[in-house]
Amino acid sequence: MAWNAIHPHAPSTCANTVSSFEKIDFRKLQNGSDIRGVAISGVEGEPINLTEPVTEAIAAAFASWLSDRKNPNESRRLRISVGHDSRISAQTLQDAVSRGISSSGSDVIQYGLASTPAMFNSTLTEDENFLCPVDGAIMITASHLPYNRNGFKFFTNSGGLGKADIKNILERAEIIYGKCTIENLKESAKAASMAIQRVDYMAVYTSDLVQAVRKAAGNVEKPLEGFHIVVDAGNGAGGFFPGKVLEPLGAITTGSQFLEPDGLFPNHIPNPEDKSAMKAITQAVLDNKADLGIIFDTDVDRSAAVDSTGREFNRNRLIALISAIVLEEHPGTTVVTDSVTSDGLTSFIEKKLGGRHHRFKRGYKNVIDEAIRLNSVGEEAHLAIETSGHGALKENRWLDDGAYLMVKLLNKLASARASDSASGSKVLTDLVEGFEEAAIAVELRLKIDQKHANLKGGSFRDYGEAVLKHLENTTSSDPKLQKAPVNHEGLRVSGYGGWFLLRLSLHDPVLPLNIEAPSKEDAVRLGLAVLEAVKEFPALDASALLNLVQVLP
Numbered sequence: 102m103a104w105n106a107i108h109p110h111a112p113s114t115c116a117n118t119v120s121s122f123e124k125i126d127f128r129k130l131q132n133g134s135d136i137r138g139v140a141i142s143g144v145e146g147e148p149i150n151l152t153e154p155v156t157e158a159i160a161a162a163f164a165s166w167l168s169d170r171k172n173p174n175e176s177r178r179l180r181i182s183v184g185h186d187s188r189i190s191a192q193t194l195q196d197a198v199s200r201g202i203s204s205s206g207s208d209v210i211q212y213g214l215a216s217t218p219a220m221f222n223s224t225l226t227e228d229e230n231f232l233c234p235v236d237g238a239i240m241i242t243a244s245h246l247p248y249n250r251n252g253f254k255f256f257t258n259s260g261g262l263g264k265a266d267i268k269n270i271l272e273r274a275e276i277i278y279g280k281c282t283i284e285n286l287k288e289s290a291k292a293a294s295m296a297i298q299r300v301d302y303m304a305v306y307t308s309d310l311v312q313a314v315r316k317a318a319g320n321v322e323k324p325l326e327g328f329h330i331v332v333d334a335g336n337g338a339g340g341f342f343p344g345k346v347l348e349p350l351g352a353i354t355t356g357s358q359f360l361e362p363d364g365l366f367p368n369h370i371p372n373p374e375d376k377s378a379m380k381a382i383t384q385a386v387l388d389n390k391a392d393l394g395i396i397f398d399t400d401v402d403r404s405a406a407v408d409s410t411g412r413e414f415n416r417n418r419l420i421a422l423i424s425a426i427v428l429e430e431h432p433g434t435t436v437v438t439d440s441v442t443s444d445g446l447t448s449f450i451e452k453k454l455g456g457r458h459h460r461f462k463r464g465y466k467n468v469i470d471e472a473i474r475l476n477s478v479g480e481e482a483h484l485a486i487e488t489s490g491h492g493a494l495k496e497n498r499w500l501d502d503g504a505y506l507m508v509k510l511l512n513k514l515a516s517a518r519a520s521d522s523a524s525g526s527k528v529l530t531d532l533v534e535g536f537e538e539a540a541i542a543v544e545l546r547l548k549i550d551q552k553h554a555n556l557k558g559g560s561f562r563d564y565g566e567a568v569l570k571h572l573e574n575t576t577s578s579d580p581k582l583q584k585a586p587v588n589h590e591g592l593r594v595s596g597y598g599g600w601f602l603l604r605l606s607l608h609d610p611v612l613p614l615n616i617e618a619p620s621k622e623d624a625v626r627l628g629l630a631v632l633e634a635v636k637e638f639p640a641l642d643a644s645a646l647l648n649l650v651q652v653l654p
């Protein structure tokens with residue numbers, strides 16, 4: 102279909118608009134700054150809402166959004182790159198995305214299996230041989246979610262699109278979808294076959310990573326010679342890392358596992374926050390007597406590591422490690438993190454490393470945007486990082502990149518080898534010396550039943566806010582508890598040598614509760630303070646909390 106036929110403001114030329122298309126609530130596809138939906142049938146209660154026509158409309162909407170921002174003096178057609186992770190719906194959605202883009206009159210450049218950070222990178226690379234830079238990029242991924250889901254992340258050279266942009270794109274997509282006909286779809290298939298080009302962009306991206314390590318090592322060709330590093334890609338898109346990054350740098354990678362893309366994720370959930378995933382990479386390190394283990398999520402924007410003794414660098418401990426590296430390079434700098442980070446991390450960054458810990462909100466885009474904002478108002482910040490394993494550095498143009506986070510660790514290994522100052526990953530373990538972790542750290546996710554009468558027709562957000570307000574009132578009268586003086590999200594309270602944070606999830610009808618305490622008894626005391634308040638809200642499922650206070654002692 103021609104671009105004007107699908108432009109949101111163009112009148113529909115289709116007399117026979119396809120009424121048989123499923124009615125889709127496009128707003129429900131928004132997940133913060135991403136789009137997420139169900140692409141594969143078969144899971145009870147989860148009907149498909151990311152169909153091919155829906156996908157086509159979303160891609161066309163992104164192209165039209167991009168075109169509205171295009172420099173009017175630029176005459177060349179817009180170029181949009183498309184990549185995907187290992188999901189079983191990837192190919193079908195890639196085809197539909199490509200049709201949507203080409204129907205809007207833009208060029209499609211397919212990368213095939215790719216990582217999310219590579220897609221952003223393609224908007225920055227200056228290399229006409231690879232048709233770069235592209236004007237926009239679409240990554241087809243649903244990160245670590247189950248096999249039946251899929252979704253999209255969008256990038257321009259300013260970074261990932263924010264919530265308001267995604268809302269705008271979905272509004273445009275809904276209009277496009279409403280005007281779509283079978284005839285349009287046939288035409289767009291024809292247009293796509295002419296506008297698609299394929300490029301091995303991952304070769305550029307991986308070579309950038311290799312060059313970054315070589316450069317940091319003083320232009321040594323194989324700075325990781327002698328190191329044994331195992332990688333667990335969880336059957337996602339990160340299988341390139343051993344062969345395309347570590348081996349060219351001289352590392353041995355035998356024992357790396359789950360490198361083959363498999364969208365059914367048969368081994369474990371590709372998620373460094375998942376306990377079984379961390380157990381798998383830890384075991385691989387120990388079995389292979391490796392110096393270091395590296396694990397990625399499905400689309401490689403998140404990562405974690407394991408040292409040669411099997412000790413994990415994930416969540417707060419990964420932030421402590423990367424902070425130590427960044428603060429060596431930029432003394433006194435500010436580290437921006439998400440809201441669920443520990444008190445131990447603050448004291449490590451501020452007392453041991455001499456930096457400032459700016460604990461902000463959950464959400465990788467939130468922490469990146471906050472770090473950029475701080476720099477713009479004169480506060481130097483070089484690192485924005487979440488406990489989820491998302492992390493971005495100023496030196497890497499704030500690219501949210503799990504692979505680049507690992508590059509920072511590789512640089513450290515390489516420099517220790519060059520100066521003969523340490524063996525294995527001891528140089529990394531030494532960097533977090535003095536970082537204290539709470540004996541008990543739990544996260545519970547308390548669900549709000551949106552159909553419950555107690556919501557009285559209101560939204561789950563309003564209900565969640567009411568829970569938080571009530572908790573604030575009840576805890577303020579308890580002398581053993583103190584509300585955190587600065588807190589950007591939810592309610593964070595200290596007491597009994599620990600703390601808790603109750604907040605609204607960014608996307609779900611859920612109140613996540615984090616508790617950290619020096620002992621089980623103290624964790625129970627903190628849990629009871631929360632339970633006391635939340636039990637007055639029958640639509641909130643507090644059974645996990647009830648369980649915790651009964652089971653912990």
Ligand SMILES: O=P(O)(O)OC[C@H]1O[C@H](O)[C@H](O)[C@@H](O)[C@@H]1O
Pocket residue numbers: 463464465466487489491605606607608609613
């Ligand atoms: O608020 P929650 O439900 O805990 O989810 C928070 C998470 O949402 C998404 O997955 C984002 O990509 C993460 O950056 C964020 O940490």
